[in-house]
Amino acid sequence: MSFPVVDKLVLQNNPDFALLHGKLTNVLLNADGSTKEDAGARQRRQVKDELDKRRLKAAKQHILTRAIATATPEQNSQPQHQQKGRFSGGRTHKSQQHQQADVAEPLIDIVLLLPSLVDQTQQQQLSPAAATLLMTSDPLANLDALLPDLAALLTTQLRSSALSLARIANPTTNPSYLHRHIASLAQSHKTLCDAASAARLSLASARLRTLASLVDLLALYSAGLTALIRALEAKHGVVARSVDLRSAEASLAAMHARFAAESTLHSSRAQIYTPRACGALSTYSAHLRDAKVRAGERVKVLSAELAGYGVGVDGGANKERTMREMARVYRDMARQMDDAKADLDRLHKG
Structure with missing residues (x-):
């Protein structure tokens, strides 16, 4: 196990950490991470x-x-x-x-x-x-x-x-x-092992450098996007603010119109539905309810009378026809009586 490699850019940007890292790697710890004062x-x-x-x-x-x-x-x-x-x-x-x-x-x-x-x-x-x-x-x-x-x-x-x-x-x-x-096989084996260890350390360093470069690249992209946004704001900011203000004004006008309509509605209701009119409407509503009850009772009475004449009951069809015929004869007699009275009135006048 070797001591982990730290990117030089991190050490440059963090002097306190660089000092601590130097003490750890040079004074307190060995290359494999073990302590020197054990x-x-x-x-x-x-x-x-x-x-x-x-x-x-x-x-x-x-x-x-x-x-x-x-x-x-x-x-x-x-x-x-x-x-x-x-x-x-x-x-x-x-x-x-x-x-x-x-x-x-x-x-x-x-x-x-x-x-x-x-x-x-x-x-x-x-x-x-x-x-x-x-x-x-x-x-x-x-x-x-x-x-x-x-x-x-x-x-x-x-x-x-x-x-x-x-x-x-x-x-x-x-x-x-x-x-x-x-x-020289032993020396060759040692050389290959040292080269492999150095390659692993170099790979770790390259990975850290790649990450640092990636961070720098992302920072550059962020700076570019920020500059682009600022340029767009400088070019189209006046128009955008004007449109924003006009839309805010239209929104306020719409809110004012809505509140005015609600106020007009409340005032119109107060003018039309006065306390006296509300009392009269309440009385008329009670009268309508009573009339509805009386009409229902009258319908029941008339239905009972019609049932007595055979209307609306089972087995009363003949009786109903007889009553209808009597009503027709009565209407004819009444018409004839009216005609006779009219003739008599003409005779008296003549």
């Missing part, structure tokens, strides 16, 4: 060094185990026999092949056995009796005699792995010169 720093450093040693030992053990597990005795020994066969006779070549075959078989057994033995030794310690029995049995009983061949095999395997790492670390180097970079 009493347990020495103990932690010792623990860290011990942990690094353990890690280095475990890494070496893992590399050795991996090299043993991936070693191939046939590939390592075959070129040597082919090269020796070129300079020796057929009998010597055959004897070397026979001797190499005798050596390769126990070596293969040791190569196959050592990885599991190393892993088992890391996980669980063998008892002395088991270790003695294992070392006195084939193929480990011949380990001293086969140790040079095993060392050459592991050296070849480790060199092949180192060449692969050197090819990755130096992709532009001629493959025939890669062996020169094997000794």
